Amino acid sequence: MSRYSLKSFRYIFGMNSVYLGSNYLWTSFESLFLPYEIELLLPVDVQAIYLGLIAFFGIIIGIAFNFISGTLSDRIRSRLGKRRPMILLGSIIVVFALVLFILIKDSLTVIFIIYILIEIGSNIAYGSYRPLIRDVIPPSQRGASSGIGGFFTLIGSALGFGLSGLLIGTGRIELASILILMTIIAGASVTVLTIKKEDYISNSEVISRRLLKVLRSASKSGKFKWMAIANFFITIGSSGLVFFEYYYFEYALGLKNAAIYVAISGVSILVVSAISTVAIGILSDRINKDVLLLSFPLISGFSIFFISFIHLFYLFLILGSIIGIAYGNYFTITNSYLSFIVPHGSVGKYLAIFLVSTEIGAAFSPLIYGIVLYIFRGTGALAYSRLFELSSIFYFLGFILIFLKVVNRKNLIKNPGIVQ
DSSP, rough: OOOOOOOOHHHHHHTTHHHHHHHHHHHHIIIIIIIHHHHHHHHHHHHHHHHHHHHHHHHHHHHHHHHHHHHHHHHHHTTOOSSSSHHHHHHHHHHHHHHHHHOOOOOOOHHHHHHHHHHHHHHHHHHHHTHHHHHHHHHHHHHHHHHHHHHHHHHHHHHHHHHHHHHHHTTOOOHHHHHHHHHHHHHHHHHHHHTTTTGGGGOOOHHHHHHHHHHHHHHHHHHHHHHHHHHHHHHHHTTTTHHHHHIIIIIIISSSSSSHHHHHHHHHHHHHHHHHEEEEEEEETTBBBBHHHHHHHHHHHHHHHHHTOOOHHHHHHHHHHHHHHHHHHHHHHHHHHHHHHHHHOOOOHHHHHHHHHHHHHHHHHHHHHHHHHHHHTTSTHHHHHHHHHHHHHHHHHHHHHIIIIIIIIIHHHHHSSSSO
C-alpha cells in the first residue's frame, strides 16, 4: 500500500479552505482594525508608537504559540485525530476574541487583549494546519495544494483590504468583524471535516522543535544562514509598513476616509502582484535564479525610497504595485532557491527556521517603524519620508548580504540571463 493516496481536487480545495479566514483576519486587523481603533482612543502623536508596540508583542506571542501548537499536534493521539484538536481550539479562541471585539472595544487595554487572543488563537490553528500538506498530500500533488493554499491566501487578503476597508470607511466595523467571524468558522469547519479520516493516521515526519539545537545546525550551512539573515532584514523592510498605511494616507497625504484608500490600494496591488507571480513563476525555471533573487529586493528598495519624495495617491499606487510585484516574487523565488542550498533530507527543518526569520522580522518591523514615527511626531509627511527611507535601507542590507554571501557571483557574471 502506498504511503499517500492521491486526493481529489475537492479534497485539496477543502483542506486548504482554512487559509481564507486566517488571511482575511490578519489583513483586516493589521491594515485597518488596529490603526482605526487606536486612532479613536489616542492622540495623534502617540498613535504610531502604541500601534508598533501592540503589533510587536502580539506577533512575538503568536510565534511562541505557533511552535507550541506544531509540537503538540505532532504528538497528539486523540479520537479527534492529530491536527484537528488544535485547529478547533485555535479557531474557537479567535471566534471568542472577535465576539469580544464586536461587543467591547472602548479602551486600549481591551484592544490589546483582543489582539493577543487573536494572535494566540490564529497561530495555534496555523501551527496545526500548516503541516497538513506533508501529512496527507502525496508529493505529486503538493504543488497543486500549495497553489490552492496561495489562492485562498490571496482571496483572504483581498477581502481584508477591500471588503473590510469599504465597511470601515462607511462606519460598519461591527459588520466587518461579523463577516470575518463567519469566514473563520466556515473555513475551519470545512478543513476539519475534509481531513477527518486521514488525520487519524497522519504520515507527518516529526521534526525536532528544540530551537537552539535547530539553529546551531542551520548555522553550519553558510549560504542558508546568510539567506535567513538577509530575509530577516528584507522582512523588516516591508512587513511593518502595512500597519501604518492607514495613517500615511490620512496624515501624510491628507486623504479623508483613509480606510477606502487602504481598500483601493490593497486590492489593486494584490491583483497586480498575483498576475505577475504567475507570469514570473512560469519563467523562473528558465532565468538564472541568482539574478531574480538579487533583483527583487533591489527593485523594492528603490521603489520604497522614491515613495518618500511623493505626496500623491496615484503615484503611491504605481510604486506600491512595483513593490508588490517585487516583494511577492521574492518570496516565491526564495522557496525554490532554498531547495537548492539546504541539505538533502532536512528541507522541512530548514524551511521552519526560515519561517522563524520571517516571523521575527515581521514582529520587529512595526515596532521599529512605530518608534520612527514617534521620534518624528509633529513633522507631518516628513515622518513618513524617514520611515520609507529606513525601509529602503533594510531592503538594501538584505540585497548586499545576498550578493556577498549567498549567490554565486562568478556564475552571475558568466550566465546573467536565460538558462537553457
